[in-house]
Amino acid sequence: MDHETSSPQASNGASAQVEARVRASFKNQSLMDHLGAELIRIAPGEVRIRLPHRPELTQQHGYVHAGATSTIADSAGGLAALTHFDAGQEVLTVEYKINLLAPAAGQYIEAVGTVLRSGHTLSVCRLEAFAVDHDRRTLIAAGQQTLIRVPAQK
Amino acid sequence: MDHETSSPQASNGASAQVEARVRASFKNQSLMDHLGAELIRIAPGEVRIRLPHRPELTQQHGYVHAGATSTIADSAGGLAALTHFDAGQEVLTVEYKINLLAPAAGQYIEAVGTVLRSGHTLSVCRLEAFAVDHDRRTLIAAGQQTLIRVPAQK
Amino acid sequence: MDHETSSPQASNGASAQVEARVRASFKNQSLMDHLGAELIRIAPGEVRIRLPHRPELTQQHGYVHAGATSTIADSAGGLAALTHFDAGQEVLTVEYKINLLAPAAGQYIEAVGTVLRSGHTLSVCRLEAFAVDHDRRTLIAAGQQTLIRVPAQK
Amino acid sequence: MDHETSSPQASNGASAQVEARVRASFKNQSLMDHLGAELIRIAPGEVRIRLPHRPELTQQHGYVHAGATSTIADSAGGLAALTHFDAGQEVLTVEYKINLLAPAAGQYIEAVGTVLRSGHTLSVCRLEAFAVDHDRRTLIAAGQQTLIRVPAQK
Incomplete structure (x- = not known):
């Protein structure tokens, strides 16, 4: 059984179709699996991804590498934008900016993507x-x- | 023998001490190894990291994930800044911004970090x-x- | 009488000393006066600046220029960081990133700077x-x- | 006679039509005139804007305010992108990020916008x-x- 499907937090208000598309997009990103990331919440305009701490994800001080944190944050934002799209539409990251504020210590990292603006062409996420x-x-x-x-590409 | 040491491009003008510190910092970032990244050039103010295409690094269209590209770019910039530091000093990323301009297709991705400003406290890299x-x-x-x-932390 | 002092919103909880330093810093930024910007709220970790619409601040479509909007946003963030500093300390912008989401139409623009992290050396504002x-x-x-x-410089 | 037209640097290789559209866009940005900015170079994919130092453009230390520097940098980038567009097309800034590296001292500030990517929908400038x-x-x-x-809007 799918890890995320069994989570009580896995979906909060997104329609079944939207949720299915978000899950499919996440699953098609092999890097998420390679890092060990889990999709833990899909709501309209908000997606959360969790990354458990693993030694192979660390930087020189043993904290989770900023690159891994950024990767799940980027994916959380992309999937959050996707919750507002119709079937047959996909999302690509144009750019992002991220400040690293404190060491990524602890059992896991949780990234939250929240839509600030969902436009016809461009979306912006926090x-x-x-x-x-x-x-x-x-x-x-x-x-x-x-x-x-x-x-969507065929 | 170390992969990078054997490369004719592996060092270009950085002193042996600087090169050793940059290599050590790279090696201590486990995520670099987990992704399969290689350090291919260390010059004063410029470092290059190569990431061969592997299926586990991809996003939904089979290209290298923006997160993997960003991760090696972030590390290349950090190591480039480090080439200007003294022994006993380390570098931390404060923030970065990146535009994804085209699909990450091909045999490998090469990230280049170049120092624009090396200050007492802050450095800025392209x-x-x-x-x-x-x-x-x-x-x-x-x-x-x-x-x-x-x-440097002990 | 000072324009801002008369506003019921002009201060919300910042100490008199902090408020005086924030007002002094704002007044010393000649560009604020040249644009017609007004300081309308000083609270710990949050500052707001208002910019009334004027024809000389516009871009090609008659909306307030992104540069003017960015300028007051940058200043609001800087002053918000300053509310957490001690006397004898000043703030400089290291960098900022801003998305322009919609046309700057209306009677005035209001910029809000909010401290996300106030560190010994670096601060980060939204x-x-x-x-x-x-x-x-x-x-x-x-x-x-x-x-x-x-x-602070003498 | 128009200030810019008389400059030997004012155009470098852009067609007369492109140059006319870039000049018109610059002139329609009232804020450029309010700051005292001058358009000094129009080349395919590169535009330069100069801002002479004036007391009303300064921040608290007497240097040109980061907001003024950012404003002309933003406009230089927008106009650089415009040099690759057809008649009937306009450019809007989606977002920008800028690092302030050193005090804006001296007789004038010169901003350079250079196109890194000119796409059907999105352009990216340095x-x-x-x-x-x-x-x-x-x-x-x-x-x-x-x-x-x-x-273009009518």
């Missing part, structure tokens, strides 16, 4: 990442992303 | 990534990064 | 700008800014 | 600003900008 260490949740990265809506 | 497909080299990402110099 | 047209308030720009704390 | 003090030219800001091509 990106946040939190390190979760038992009960403590620390904002470790904050950013902003521009995305473009494109017809 | 980030570029190219997709290399046989003889063709395409600029696929361009960005800019701010870094901070910190004392 | 930047927002709204166009206000009678009762309608539209988010027209969103961004993020990195700032550095420096000793 | 932004640079230099402070010029007699014979000395210092890079004071560097950034990157995303723009969108839109049909």
Whole structure:
């Protein structure tokens, strides 16, 4: 059984069709699996991705590498934008900017993508990442992303 | 024998001490190994990292994921800044911004970090990534990064 | 009498000393006066600047120029960071990124700078700008800014 | 006689039609005139704008305000993108990011916008600003900008 499907948090209000498209897009990103990322929330205009700490994801101090944090933040934003799209439409990242605010310590990193503007061509998302260490949740990265809506490739 | 040491491009003008510190910092970033990234050039103010295409690094269209491209670009910039630092100093990424310009197709991605400003506290690097497909080299990402110099952690 | 002092919104919880330093910093930025910008709120970690629409601030379509919007957003963020500093400390913008989301129409633009992280050396602010047209308030720009704390110059 | 027309640098290789459209767009941006900015070079994919130092453009230390520098950099990039467009097309800034590298001292600031990618919908420009003090030219800001091509408004 799919890990995410069994999670009580896995969907919050997105229609079944939207949720299916977001899950399919996530699954088609092999890098998510290679990093060990999990899709934990799909709501209209908001998607969350969780990345458990693993030694192979670290930088020189043993924290999760900024690149891994940025990667799941970028994907969370892209999928958040996708929740507002119709079938047959896909999303591509145009650009993003991210500030690394604190070391990515803890059991896992959680990235949150939130749509600020969903336009005909361009969408803009807010990106946040939190390190979760038992009960403590620390904002470790904050950013902003521009995305473009494109017809789905066959 | 170390892959990078054998490359004719592996070092271009950086002193042996600087080169050793840059190599050590790269090696301590486990994520570089997990992605399959290789350090291919260390020069004063410029570092290049290569990422061969592998199926596990891809996004939904089979191209290298923007997150993987950004990760090696971020590391190339950090190591480029490090070439100007003294022993006992390390570099942390403060923030970066990156535009994805074209699909990351081809045999490998090459990221280039180039120092624009090396200050007492802050450094700024230009980030570029190219997709290399046989003889063709395409600029696929361009960005800019701010870094901070910190004392080495023990 | 000072324009801002008379506003009921002009201060919200910042100490008198902090407020005085923020006002002084704003007044010393001649460009604020040249654009016609007004300081309308000083709270710990949040500053708001208002820019009434004037024909000399426009771009080719008659809306307020993105440069003017960015300028007051940058200043709002800088002053928001300053609310957390001690006397004898000043703030400089390291970098910022801003998305222009909608035309800057209406009677005035209001920029809001909000501190996300206030560190020993670096601060990070969220930047927002709204166009206000009678009762309608539209988010027209969103961004993020990195700032550095420096000793005050004599 | 138009100030720019008399400059030997005012055009470098752009067709007369392109040059006329770039000049018209610049002239329609009232803020350029309010700041005192001058269009000094129009080449395919590159535009330069100069801003003479004036007391009303300064920040708290007497240097040109980062907002003024950013404004002319943003406009230089937009006009550089416009040099690749057809008649009946206009350019809007989607977003930009800029690092302030050094104080904006000297007789004038010169902003250079250079097209990195000119796409059907989106363009990306590199932004640079230099402070010029007699014979000395210092890079004071560097950034990157995303723009969108839109049909001209009537």
